[in-house]
Structures are given as structure tokens and as C-alpha cells.
Amino acid sequence: xxxxxxxxxxxxxxxxxxxxxxxxxxxxxxxxxxxxxxxxxxxxxxxxxxxxxxxxxxxxxxxxxxxxxxxxxxxxxxxxxxxxxxxxxxxxxxxxxxxxxxxxxxxxxxxxxxxxxxxxxxxxxxxxxxxxxxxxxxxxxxxxxxxxxxxxxxxxxxxxxxxxxxxxxxxxxxxxxxxxxxxxxxxxxxxxxxxxxxxxxxxxxxxxxxxxxxxxxxxxxxxxxxxxxxxxxxxxxxxxxxxxxxxxxxxxxxxxxxxxxxxxxxxxxxxxxxxxxxxxxxxxxxxxxxxxxxxxxxxxxxxxxxxxxxxxxxxxxxxxxxxxxxxxxxxxxxxxxxxxxxxxxxxxxxxxxxxxxxxxxxxxxxxxxxxxxxxxxxxxxxxxxxxxxxxxxx
Amino acid sequence: xxxxxxxxxxxxxxxxxxxxxxxxxxxxxxxxxxxxxxxxxxxxxxxxxxxxxxxxxxxxxxxxxxxxxxxxxxxxxxxxxxxxxxxxxxxxxxxxxxxxxxxxxxxxxxxxxxxxxxxxxxxxxxxxxxxxxxxxxxxxxxxxxxxxxxxxxxxxxxxxxxxxxxxxxxxxxxxxxxxxxxxxxxxxxxxxxxxxxxxxxxxxxxxxxxxxxxxxxxxxxxxxxxxxxxxxxxxxxxxxxxxxxxxxxxxxxxxxxxxxxxxxxxxxxxxxxxxxxxxxxxxxxxxxxxxxxxxxxxxxxxxxxxxxxxxxxxxxxxxxxxxxxxxxxxxxxxxxxxxxxxxxxxxxxxxxxxxxxxxxxxxxxxxxxxxxxxxxxxxxxxxxxxxxxxxxxx
Numbered sequence: 001x002x003x004x005x006x007x008x009x010x011x012x013x014x015x016x017x018x019x020x021x022x023x024x025x026x027x028x029x030x031x032x033x034x035x036x037x038x039x040x041x042x043x044x045x046x047x048x049x050x051x052x053x054x055x056x057x058x059x060x061x062x063x064x065x066x067x068x069x070x071x072x073x074x075x076x077x078x079x080x081x082x083x084x085x086x087x088x089x090x091x092x093x094x095x096x097x098x099x100x101x102x103x104x105x106x107x108x109x110x111x112x113x114x115x116x117x118x119x120x121x122x123x124x125x126x127x128x129x130x131x132x133x134x135x136x137x138x139x140x141x142x143x144x145x146x147x148x149x150x151x152x153x154x155x156x157x158x159x160x161x162x163x164x165x166x167x168x169x170x171x172x173x174x175x176x177x178x179x180x181x182x183x184x185x186x187x188x189x190x191x192x193x194x195x196x197x198x199x200x201x202x203x204x205x206x207x208x209x210x211x212x213x214x215x216x217x218x219x220x221x222x223x224x225x226x227x228x229x230x231x232x233x234x235x236x237x238x239x240x241x242x243x244x245x246x247x248x249x250x251x252x253x254x255x256x257x258x259x260x261x262x263x264x265x266x267x268x269x270x271x272x273x274x275x276x277x278x279x280x281x282x283x284x285x286x287x288x289x290x291x292x293x294x295x296x297x298x299x300x301x302x303x304x305x306x307x308x309x310x311x312x313x314x315x316x317x318x319x320x321x322x323x324x325x326x327x328x329x330x331x332x333x334x335x336x337x338x339x340x341x342x343x344x345x346x347x348x349x350x351x352x353x354x355x356x357x358x359x360x361x362x363x364x365x366x367x368x369x370x371x372x373x374x375x376x377x378x379x380x381x382x383x384x385x386x387x388x389x390x391x392x393x394x
Numbered sequence: 395x396x397x398x399x400x401x402x403x404x405x406x407x408x409x410x411x412x413x414x415x416x417x418x419x420x421x422x423x424x425x426x427x428x429x430x431x432x433x434x435x436x437x438x439x440x441x442x443x444x445x446x447x448x449x450x451x452x453x454x455x456x457x458x459x460x461x462x463x464x465x466x467x468x469x470x471x472x473x474x475x476x477x478x479x480x481x482x483x484x485x486x487x488x489x490x491x492x493x494x495x496x497x498x499x500x501x502x503x504x505x506x507x508x509x510x511x512x513x514x515x516x517x518x519x520x521x522x523x524x525x526x527x528x529x530x531x532x533x534x535x536x537x538x539x540x541x542x543x544x545x546x547x548x549x550x551x552x553x554x555x556x557x558x559x560x561x562x563x564x565x566x567x568x569x570x571x572x573x574x575x576x577x578x579x580x581x582x583x584x585x586x587x588x589x590x591x592x593x594x595x596x597x598x599x600x601x602x603x604x605x606x607x608x609x610x611x612x613x614x615x616x617x618x619x620x621x622x623x624x625x626x627x628x629x630x631x632x633x634x635x636x637x638x639x640x641x642x643x644x645x646x647x648x649x650x651x652x653x654x655x656x657x658x659x660x661x662x663x664x665x666x667x668x669x670x671x672x673x674x675x676x677x678x679x680x681x682x683x684x685x686x687x688x689x690x691x692x693x694x695x696x697x698x699x700x701x702x703x704x705x706x707x708x709x710x711x712x713x714x715x716x717x718x719x720x721x722x723x724x725x726x727x728x729x730x731x732x733x734x735x736x737x738x739x740x741x742x743x744x745x746x747x748x749x750x751x752x753x754x755x756x757x758x759x760x761x762x763x764x765x766x767x768x769x770x771x772x773x774x775x776x777x778x779x780x781x782x783x784x785x786x787x788x
Contacts, residue, residue: 003445003663005418006438006656008428018649021427024399029650030424033415033597034402035728044400051397067599068462071624071645079622102623197646203427205461205599205648227621228473229496230465249733251465252591254599255412256423257651262400269397334429339643 011328012355014364015336016147016309017175018197018204019352021260025202028263029256036253044262045240045253051265055177055200055273056192056210058184062233063210064240065196065261067254070174073193073207075103076231077170078141080219081191084108086138089130089167091115091122093153094146095340096172104141107227112137118341119311121304122153124161131165139168139190145176147198148339150300150311150348152180159187168215174198177208178268179280179308179352190215196257199280199308201353202264205257264353276353280307283356286391287349290365293387294372295380299346308356311338311346318377320344323368326375331367358392405722406749408758409730410541410703411569412591412598413746415654419596422657423650430647438656439634439647445659449571449594449667450586450604452578456627457604458634459590459655461648464568467587467601469497470625471564472535474613475585478502480532483524483561485509485516487547488540489734490566498535501621506531512735513705515698516547518555525559533562533584539570541592542733544694544705544742546574553581562609568592571602572662573674573702573746584609590651593674593702595747596658599651658747670747674701677750680785681743684759687781688766689774693740702750705732705740712771714738717762720769725761752786 013020034041052063066072078100082088086109090100093116104111112134114126122142131137140162144155155171162169168190173182177192179199184192190212197204211219211233219226219233226232230251238248268276284307288298291312299311314320320337324347327333336348349364365384372379407414428435446457460466472494476482480503484494487510498505506528508520516536525531534556538549549565556563562584567576571586573593578586584606591598605613605627613620613627620626624645632642662670678701682692685706693705708714714731718741721727730742743758759778766773 003441003660005422005660006425006441006653008425008653009432009434010426011428011432013427013429015429017646018427018429021650026424026426026650028399030420031400031402032404032420033407033412033591034405035407035409035412036598038403038405038722038728040403047397047400068466068624069645069648072462075622075624099623106619106621106623195646197427203648203650204430204646205651225500227500228469229493229500230462230469251463252411252589252598254463254597254651256415256420256597256654257599257648259400259402262397266397266399328432334432 009332012333012360012363014350014355014360015334016348016350017195017352019201019350020355021201021203022267022354024267025260025264029203029260031259033255036255037247041255042247048258048262048265051262051269052208052210054269055208055265056182056184057186058210060184060210060212062216062237065258066207066209067251068207069205070193070195070207072231073195073209074099074172076209076233077191077193078103078107079226079228079231080233081139081168081170081215082107082109083222083224087112087134089114089127089134089137089140091127091142093120093122093149093151094118094143095148096143096146100141118149119151119299121151122158124154124157127158128161131161131167137167139170141170143172145173145180145306147175147309149342150306150309151304152306156187159189163188168218175306175309178273178276180306181277184210196261199353200264200268201355202261203257205254206261280351280356283307283351283361284310286361286388287351287365289391290361290384290388293380293382294369294384308350308352310349310351312349313346315377315379318375320347323371323375326371327367333363333367361388403726406727406754406757408744408749408754409728410742410744411589411746413595413744414749415597416595416661416748418661419654419658423597423654425653427649430649431641435649436641442652442656442659445656445663446602446604448663449659450576450578451580452604454578454604454606456610456631459652460601460603461645462601463599464587464589464601466625467589467603468493468566470603470627471585471587472497472501473620473622473625474627475533475562475564475609476501476503477616477618481506481528483508483521483528483531483534485521485536487514487516487543487545488512488537489542490537490540494535512543513545513693515545516552518548518551521552522555525555525561531561533564535564537566539567539574539700541569541703542736544700544703545698546700550581553583557582562612569700569703572667572670574700575671578604590655593747594658594662595749596655597651599648600655674745674750677701677745677755678704680755680782681745681758683785684755684778684782687774687776688763688778702744702746704743704745706743707740709771709773712769714741717765717769720765721761727757727761755782
């Protein structure tokens with residue numbers, strides 16, 4: 001076997017993530033590795049916490065990047081907050097609610113499911129009913145931004161319902177952080193996890209999390225040891241803890257990936273997270289205008305649509321995989337397929353972080369219209385690119 | 395808070411890891427991110443498996459990099475192979491055997507401890523006695539290369555003993571892979587995990603693992619679900635599995651870190667893993683000759699000493715933290731402190747991967763002798779650097 005260095009193609013990433021990574025972030029990633037206990041690295045970790053406070057809009061002391069992808073963020077929240085015998089209300093309106101259920105059950109707890117159709121937000125009325133019918137549940141868990149459908153649920157209301165019934169709230173913000181408002185303290189959320197590779201436009205592999213003081217108390221007061229040694233926040237707090245002097249070794253931090261996240265959070269801070277939210281909203285509006293011009297319909301109603309993840313219904317009779325293949329091969333453009341129940345029914349077009357730009361909106365619409373036209377798809381006769389420009393120039 | 399881009403100092407990393415990362419690897423790391431289902435990325439993953447086969451000296455189909463640090467490798471092996479109620483013989487002769495015990499217990503299993511002094515290898519006689527006294531144990535777990543002490547245990551013999559008694563073997567090769575022989579198939583080992591940031595000289599954050607077909611069967615035939623969703627190899631196999639066409643999404647792979655590992659494995663293949671083992675041995679011999687010349691003693695007897703991790707006894711009366719601080723500040727050189735029971739008693743000098751060079755040996759000895767002399771430590775009057783050169787020139 002002869003193997004040579006891998007030189008990836010130069011893709012434009014407009015799927016559900018990873019998103020386009022800015023050259024500033026790639027450049028930070030490649031800086032020389034130093035030790036995870038080096039005083040200069042430790043100082044950077046402290047800065048990182050401050051930057052994450054801005055991104056999460058929180059003052060929670062326990063706000064750190066975990067050394068694994070978003071799935072590690074999810075599992076860390078569940079294994080630390082949930083114990084065997086607990087009952088947890090899990091809202092499912094897509095793939096990731098199902099993964100929450102798996103997590104609850106693997107903790108030896110019971111998941112009480114509140115289900116909504118894929119493409120709809122979580123129904124707060126059903127959650128309230130479930131809370132009333134099940135007094136004493138430990139937590140309410142829901143996905144703020146369902147990456148599988150492009151739906152946003154009302155996190156403020158769901159967190160408030162949990163709190164009113166004495167339950168913790170566990171929120172999946174993998175796709176929302178940096179792209180649409182995540183207001184940790186205003187919501188009174190207890191545990192929120194995200195991912196580095198969506199609207200933060202960092203490389204995949206890190207999961208920023210924030211936990212309330214109430215959640216910290218729950219973790220410190222557990223009856224059983226956390227079932228995962230790697231994800232045990234009691235141990236991780238010893239490394240990321242308050243006092244710079246006494247950090248204790250838990251595992252070797254992914255040094256270079258943390259350089260990259262630090263840089264991407266600086267970029268978010270420079271722009272200001274509120275401005276980032278506005279930019280995502282504007283780009284999505286332009287994209288949707290372009291798609292409408294050629295008769296393509298969105299899966300999700302405007303009131304619950306995520307600007308950073310746009311699920312588009314595939315027109316009748318179109319070989320959707322062939323469309324994605326041609327976009328990739330002819331235009332170096334990646335868009336996402338449908339996942340789970342939506343496989344073959346939608347495309348997922350991401351406008352995340354550094355990729356939420358007029359340039360990407362224009363490329364995507366131009367290429368998609370060209371490919372669909374060439375494949376003789378039954379689409380409208382408007383001009384997608386021109387329709388988008390009207391929004392962008394407004 | 396004003397935060398600027400992080401520009402790390404240019405350290406020479408001679409601690410217990412992370413080790414020096416070669417510029418070729420850093421350059422690969424910074425290449426443009428592509429999707430984790432991109433056909434070109436999938437092709438790279440297939441190459442990676444072949445490269446890992448060479449590193450691990452195995453034909454095991456289930457040979458992949460996990461998306462987390464070495465602790466994820468360890469926990470993945472335990473949570474997949476061990477079930478509640480199982481009994482596992484855990485050999486402890488340093489920090490990492492203790493972590494194995496934690497893992498076993500958090501799986502709901504019982505750890506039968508075989509303990510040896512820190513600085514000694516695992517005693518195979520004690521392991522055999524434990525196997526005889528506890529028929530039906532599920533596995534024998536041990537650390538091949540104890541990063542906390544610098545000791546190498548006889549993995550071939552320990553794996554054979556496990557096999558003779560019908561037990562699986564679980565081997566920690568975090569510090570050994572690429573630095574000292576890891577002969578998976580020859581040993582008949584069932585599960586071996588490693589880390590990217592030691593003798594592979596890649597950035598921290600990935601854990602290569604290899605599991606035997608017997609181990610795969612055990613995982614497929616479990617009675618209980620794996621307690622960790624993220625580490626469930628039944629699910630991970632769906633993504634890294636044999637058939638390129640039908641990969642299913644589990645989690646977003648850490649794309650850029652995998653570029654880096656691919657490159658570091660190519661470098662290992664170019665050198666040849668046997669030559670890498672010889673280079674590590676030669677550099678350690680030179681380092682030890684230099685240390686001896688100034689009267690510094692090694693913790694570990696030559697017969698069990700790891701060439702890539704050299705534990706040196708701290709001379710009486712020396713402020714060891716101040717020595718490390720001066721090496722770091724004045725020479726940009728990191729060496730490791732003692733860990734656990736050896737804190738304050740030894741320094742750990744790593745010669746790992748791209749850092750196992752005459753250049754690093756020379757720098758370390760020259761700087762260490764200068765600092766100790768300046769601090770008026772009671773050391774010998776030889777010339778450390780010159781003593782090392784005699785070995786290097788031989």
C-alpha cells in the first residue's frame with residue numbers, strides 16, 4: 001500500500017455541519033503544540049471561559065469546552081445530572097431527541113416521551129401536561145435547534161416550565177449557539193451543550209457546555225458515581241476549575257483544537273453575538289427568497305425556522321442524491337441530505353458561522369438552479385440568484 | 395475583557411506528552427475542512443485503517459481512531475467488553491492502572507487488583523495466581539507502558555496468560571505505540587488503545603484502538619446495552635465499518651485532527667515502525683548516559699525501562715519545580731513532573747516520536763546540567779552532553 005499525504009478538495013460547506021472554517025481559525029489550529037499544564041496554555045483556558053460566557057450569554061462559572069464532539073456534550077449533561085431510577089421528560093421532534101432518549105435510558109433512568117412531528121417545534125402544552133402528569137421528574141430535555149429538521153423550539157418557555165415544576169432543563173444547542181439567540185441566564189437553563197463545528201465555524205471535535213450553579217450542586221450531591229470516568233464533571237472541574245494554580249490532570253486536553261476554538265470565539269466577540277444572529281437571519285431570508293423564486297418549498301414554517309439550517313423539500317421526481325453529487329463534483333459545494341424520517345425528502349442547506357455570507361447564498365442558489373435545470377426538474381422559472389440579491393441589497 | 399489571538403511559545407516538549415508535533419503534521423492539520431461523509435474523506439479513513447494496521451502490527455478489521463483522547467480509548471474498551479457483574483483482573487503499578495479500576499467499577503463490574511510497586515513492571519506470577527484463584531474472570535487489564543513511572547510490562551506474557559485462562563486482554567499502549575514494540579497479533583491481545591500525542595507525534599485528541607475478532611464477537615453478543623452512547627462500538631462500527639458505501643452517521647468526526655493523524659502515520663510508515671523503535675532505544679541510551687555522567691539515577695531498572703519515558707530521580711535538596719520552571723522559561727523546554735505517588739520524587743523526560751532526536755537529547759542534558767549547576771545542586775562533575783554524544787556517535 002502506498003499512501004501519500006491527504007490534500008482535501010476546497011469545498012464550500014453548506015450542509016448541517018461541519019461548516020466552513022475561516023482561515024484565521026485554521027491558522028490558529030496549526031500553531032505549535034504546547035503542554036496542557038503550560039502556564040501560557042492555562043492562561044488561554046481562562047480567556048476561553050470568558051469568551052464562552054459571551055457566546056452563551058451567561059455568567060455560569062462552569063462554562064467550558066469538552067474534549068469531544070457534540071455527542072460528548074450531550075452525554076456529559078445526561079450522565080452527570082441523571083441517576084438510575086430518575087424520570088426525565090424528553091421532547092422528540094427529530095433525530096436528536098431520539099438520541100437524548102438513548103442517553104437517558106443508558107443512565108438507568110426512564111424517558112417520558114413528548115413527541116411532535118418532524119418539522120414542527122416542541123409543543124409546550126404537551127410538555128406542561130407531561131410535567132403535571134409526572135410530578136417529581138428530574139429534568140426536561142429538549143433540542144433547541146433540531147439539526148435533522150431545521151426547527152427551532154421555544155427554549156425560554158420550555159426552561160421556564162421545567163423550573164416551575166422543579167425540574168432541571170437540559171438543552172441541545174449544538175446548531176443554535178452563535179447562529180440564533182441562546183440566552184442561558186435569561187432562560188434559566190440548567191445545562192446547555194453545543195458543538196464547535198456549526199455556527200462557531202471551528203473545526204469539529206469540541207463541545208462547549210455551560211451548567212448552572214443549581215446543576216453544579218446536583219452533580220456534587222449525587223448518590224452514585226457518574227458512570228463515565230471521562231465525562232465525570234466532578235473530575236473535569238478539577239482541571240478547568242477556578243484556581244489557576246491547582247489544576248489537576250484529568251486527561252490531555254486537545255491543545256490545538258482549543259487554539260482554534262479560542263480564535264473562532266474571538267471572531268464571534270469581534271462581531272458581537274447579536275450581530276451574528278442578525279447576519280444569519282438575513283442570509284436565510286435571502287436564501288429562502290431565491291428558493292421560492294424557483295418554486296422550492298421549505299419544510300418548516302417561518303415562525304419556527306432556523307436561519308442556519310434550511311430544510312428544503314425535494315421536488316417530485318428528482319434524484320436527490322444525484323443533485324448533491326453534482327453540486328459536490330462540479331461546484332465543490334456540499335449540501336446536506338435528509339436524516340432519519342426525512343431521508344430522501346429534504347435537503348438541508350446550512351448557513352452557519354463564517355459560511356453565512358452573500359457569497360455562499362449566491363453560489364448555492366446559482367449552482368442548484370443550474371443543476372436542477374440541467375436535470376430537467378419541474379421547478380419554477382424565476383431567477384433564484386436575482387431574488388436573493390433583492391433581499392441582500394435591501 | 396480584551397482578548398487577542400493566542401500565539402503560543404515555541405516549546406520543546408520533553409514531558410510525558412503531548413510530544414513535539416512535526417511541522418508536516420501541523421500543516422496537514424490546517425488543511426481545509428471537508429464533510430465527514432465526503433467521498434474523499436471516506437477514502438482517507440480507509441487508508442488510515444491500513445496505516446494503523448502497520449502501527450499496531452495487526453490485521454484486526456476493527457482498528458480505528460476514536461474521536462477523543464486516550465482516556466476515551468480506555469473507557470471505550472471497558473464499557474464495550476465489560477458488563478455489570480463481570481470480574482476483571484486489573485494490574486496496577488502506577489496511575490493508569492488505578493484509572494482502569496475506576497473504569498471497571500463504573501461498569502458495575504468487580505476489579506480484582508494485582509498490585510506492584512510504582513517503578514516495577516507487572517509481576518506475571520501474581521497475575522497467574524490471580525487467574526487461578528478466580529476462574530471465569532472476564533478479562534485481564536494492564537498498562538503496557540506506564541506513563542506515570544516509565545515502566546514497561548511484559549505484554550506478550552500477560553496476554554498469553556489471559557488467553558490460557560479464557561480471559562480477554564485489555565492493554566493500555568497510550569505511551570508505547572510507535573515507540574516500543576506493540577505486537578497486537580503476535581501477543582494475541584484482544585483490545586489495545588493508544589493516544590495520538592505520544593510516540594505518534596500527532597496533536598492530542600485522538601485515540602487509536604484495535605480490537606480482535608474475539609472482542610468484536612463479545613461486543614456483538616452483549617446482554618446489556620453499552621452504557622455510553624458515544625463510545626458504543628456497535629454504533630461506531632457503522633461509521634468506520636467495512637463497506638464504504640453504507641456508512642451511517644454516528645457523530646461528526648474530528649476531520650482536521652484526522653488529517654493530522656493520517657500524516658503522522660504516513661511518517662511512521664516511511665520510517666518503518668521497527669526503525670522507530672530502534673531510534674527511541676538509541677536516544678534513551680544516550681540520555682541515560684548523559685544523566686549518569688552527572689550522577690542522576692533512573693527510577694526504573696534497565697530491563698523494564700521505557701525508552702520514550704525516562705523517570706529520573708530528583709537529587710536530594712533540589713527544588714524540583716524551580717528546575718522545571720527555569721527549563722521552561724529560560725530554554726522553552728518542558729519536562730514532566732512526577733505524578734501521584736511519585737510527585738516530587740522524579741522528573742519524567744519524554745523522548746517520543748518526532749522528539750526522539752539527538753537534538754532534543756543534547757538540549758535537555760545541556761540545559762538541565764546548567765540549571766542544576768547554577769542552583770548549586772549536589773550533582774556529579776561529568777559532562778552530560780559529551781557523555782551522550784559518545785553513545786550517539788557509536
